[in-house]
Amino acid sequence: MTLYRDWDGQVRQVQRKSKTKGGAEQALAKALRDRARIGSDNAVTPDTRVSVVAELWFSQLEGKSPSTLDAYRGRLDRQILPALGKVRVRELTVGLVDGHLAAVKVQNGAAVAKMTKSVLSGVCGLAARHDALESNPCRDVGRISTKPKRLPRALSVAEVKTIRTWLSQDTKAKDRDLPDLVGFMVGTGLRIGEACAICWEDLDLDHRTVSVRGTVLRVKRQGLIIRRATKSAAGERVLELPTWCVEMLNKRRTSTPSTSNAGSGNVSPVFPAPLSLKLRDPSNTRRGIREAFKEMGMPGLTSHTFRRTVASLMDDAGLSARLAADQLGHSKPSLTQDVYFGRKLRATGAASVLEELA
Numbered sequence: 001m002t003l004y005r006d007w008d009g010q011v012r013q014v015q016r017k018s019k020t021k022g023g024a025e026q027a028l029a030k031a032l033r034d035r036a037r038i039g040s041d042n043a044v045t046p047d048t049r050v051s052v053v054a055e056l057w058f059s060q061l062e063g064k065s066p067s068t069l070d071a072y073r074g075r076l077d078r079q080i081l082p083a084l085g086k087v088r089v090r091e092l093t094v095g096l097v098d099g100h101l102a103a104v105k106v107q108n109g110a111a112v113a114k115m116t117k118s119v120l121s122g123v124c125g126l127a128a129r130h131d132a133l134e135s136n137p138c139r140d141v142g143r144i145s146t147k148p149k150r151l152p153r154a155l156s157v158a159e160v161k162t163i164r165t166w167l168s169q170d171t172k173a174k175d176r177d178l179p180d181l182v183g184f185m186v187g188t189g190l191r192i193g194e195a196c197a198i199c200w201e202d203l204d205l206d207h208r209t210v211s212v213r214g215t216v217l218r219v220k221r222q223g224l225i226i227r228r229a230t231k232s233a234a235g236e237r238v239l240e241l242p243t244w245c246v247e248m249l250n251k252r253r254t255s256t257p258s259t260s261n262a263g264s265g266n267v268s269p270v271f272p273a274p275l276s277l278k279l280r281d282p283s284n285t286r287r288g289i290r291e292a293f294k295e296m297g298m299p300g301l302t303s304h305t306f307r308r309t310v311a312s313l314m315d316d317a318g319l320s321a322r323l324a325a326d327q328l329g330h331s332k333p334s335l336t337q338d339v340y341f342g343r344k345l346r347a348t349g350a351a352s353v354l355e356e357l358a
Contacts (some may be wrong), residue, residue, distance in 0.1 A: 001013065001014070001028075002014055003026065004032055004353075005116075005323075011188060013293070014028065014032060015028075016028040016189075025049050026078060033045075033046065033278065034257050038328065038353070042204055042229065042316075043130070044056070044074050044088070044089065044127050044130035044132045044294075045132055046088065046089050046090035047088050047089070047090065047129075048088070048089050048132060049085065049086055049088060049089075050080070050084045050085055050086070050087045050088075050089065051081055051085035051086065051122065051134075053084070053089060053126055053127050054080060054081060054123045055250055055255050056196075057073065057122050057123045057126045058076060059074065065217065065227060065229070066217055066219040066220075066225075067197040067217045067219070067281075068164065068224075068225070069216070069254070070219070070220060071115060072115075075112070075115050075116045075119045076119060079108070079112070079116045079118060080102050080119060080120055080123070081116050083100055084096075084100060084120075089127045089133060089318075090132070090133075091133045092124060092127070092133065092137055093135045093137055094140045094141060096137075097120065097124075097137045097141050098141040098142055098271030100120075101113050101116060101117050101120075101141060101142075101144065102114050102142075104143060106307075110144055110145060110146045111146050113144050114144045114146055117138055117144060119137070120138055121136060121138035124136045124138050124268075124305055124343070125322070128199055131186035152312070153305070153308070154187045154305065154308040154309040154312035154313075155301075155305060155306075155308075155309040156355060157313070157356055159356050162184070162355065163177065163247075163296065163298075164182065164357075166181055166296045167179040167182055169294060170292070170295070170296075172292075173288075174293075175274065176285075176288045177271065177273060177274045178285075178288060178289065178292060180252055180271065181195060181196075181250060181271045181285070182289070182306070183248055184198075184245060184248070184249070184270075185240060185303065185306045185307075186306050186354070186357055187241060187242050187244070187245035187354055187357065188210065188239055188241065188245070188268075188310070188327075188350075189306065189307050189311065189327050189350065190212060190327050190329075191215065191304075191307065191329075192282045192285060192286055192289075192303045192304075193215035193216045193217065194212055194214070194215050194329075195271060195280050196215075196217045196234070196269065196271055196279065196280040196281075196285065197214045197215050197226045197227075197269070197279075198210060198269065198270045198271065199267045199268050199269055199270060200253065200268045200270055201268070202270075203249060203270065205249055205250055205253075205317070206221065208240055208241045208243070208246050209239065209240055209241065210237050210238070210239050210241055211237075211238050212235065212236060212238070212239065212329065213228055214226045214227050214228040214238050214283075215227055216279055216280065216281075216282050219283065222243050224258065224278070224279040224280075224281060225279070226267060226279065227340055227344075229349040235327055237326065237346065239327065239348065239350070239351075240348070240350065240351035241351060242338075242354045242355050242357070243355065243357070243358075244355065244357070244358035245354075249270070252270070266280070280345040285303075286302065286303050287303065289303045290302055290303075295307075299308055304307070307328055310324075310327065310328065310350060310354065311324045311327075311328060313353050313354065314327065314349065314353055317353045318351065319349045319350070320323070323348040323349055323350070324348075324350075326348050327350045328350045
C-alpha cells in the first residue's frame with residue numbers, strides 16, 4: 001500500500017495484494033507504472049503488443065497520399081508485424097530494432113529497410129508519447145545507406161537526339177507511344193507520373209505553356225487516378241514549352257484519337273494508354289522506357305535521366321539552381337528561397353535552352 005500522486009495532481013492510496021511480500025510489491029509497482037494510462041480508450045502501456053500500437057499509429061495518419069499509405073501498409077504487413085507484432089513495447093530495444101532492420105536490408109534491400117525504419121520510428125514515437133517507451137529506439141540504430149551502385153548521369157544533346165530518333169523508328173516503341181511522351185519529358189523535365197497526368201485542358205499551346213497540377217497514381221480498389229496535388233507545394237507550376245514541343249503537341253492533337261472522358265474522372269490525357277486510351281500506368285511506362293534503353297545499348301538509364309538532362313542543360317547555360325528547381329518542381333535548393341521567392345515563375349529559361357533538342 002502506498003500513496004501515489006496521479007496525473008491530475010490528486011494524491012490517492014493504491015493497494016495491491018499477493019501471497020508473498022515480493023509479489024505484492026511487484027504488483028504494486030506495475031500498477032503505479034500504468035496508473036497514468038487508466039481510463040484512456042487508446043491506452044498504450046509497456047505491455048501492449050507492437051501490433052496494437054502499429055494499427056493505432058496507422059489509423060491516425062493524416063495528409064498522406066494514397067501511394068504513401070499503401071507503401072506504409074506494405075511495410076507493416078510484410079516486414080514489421082510478422083517479425084515484431086507479438087513483441088511487447090517494453091521489449092523494443094535498440095539492439096532488437098537494429099537487428100530487425102539489418103535482416104530487412106539483407107532480404108529486401110536498403111530502400112525497403114529505410115522505409116521500414118521510418119514506419120517503425122512512427123510506431124515507436126507513438127509509444128513514447130504514451131510514456132510506454134522512455135525514448136524512440138529507432139533514433140540510435142545504425143544508418144541505412146541507399147547510395148546507388150552507379151552514379152546518376154545526364155545525357156548530352158547528341159545522345160538525346162539519338163534516343164529520340166531511335167524511338168521514332170522502333171516498332172515496339174511506337175506501339176507503346178513512347179516517342180512523343182519521351183519528347184515531352186525531355187522538353188519539360190516532368191516526372192513520368194506528372195507527364196502521364198497532363199490533360200489537354202492543362203495545355204495552352206497558343207501561349208506555349210503547360211500547367212502541372214497533379215500526378216497519376218495507382219490506388220488499391222480504385223485503379224489509376226489523377227491526384228490533383230503534386231509531390232510538394234513546389235510541384236504545382238506553369239512551364240514554358242520549346243517551340244518544337246508545341247509543334248509535336250499540335251500535330252498529336254489533330255492526329256490521335258479523341259481521349260475525352262476516357263480516363264478516370266472524365267479527363268482527357270494527352271498521353272493515354274495506347275490500347276485503352278485511358279490513364280497511362282507510370283510503372284508500366286517506366287518499364288517500357290528501361291527496356292527501350294536496354295535495346296538501344298544504353299542499359300542502366302531510366303526515365304529520371306531526362307530530368308537530370310534538363311537540369312544539366314540549364315546549368316550549362318548559366319541558369320541558376322533556383323530556376324532549375326522551379327522547372328523540375330523541387331522544394332530546394334534552400335528553405336529561405338522557398339519562403340521568400342515566388343514558386344510560379346513561368347519564364348525559367350528552360351524553353352530556350354531546350355530548343356536545341358529539336
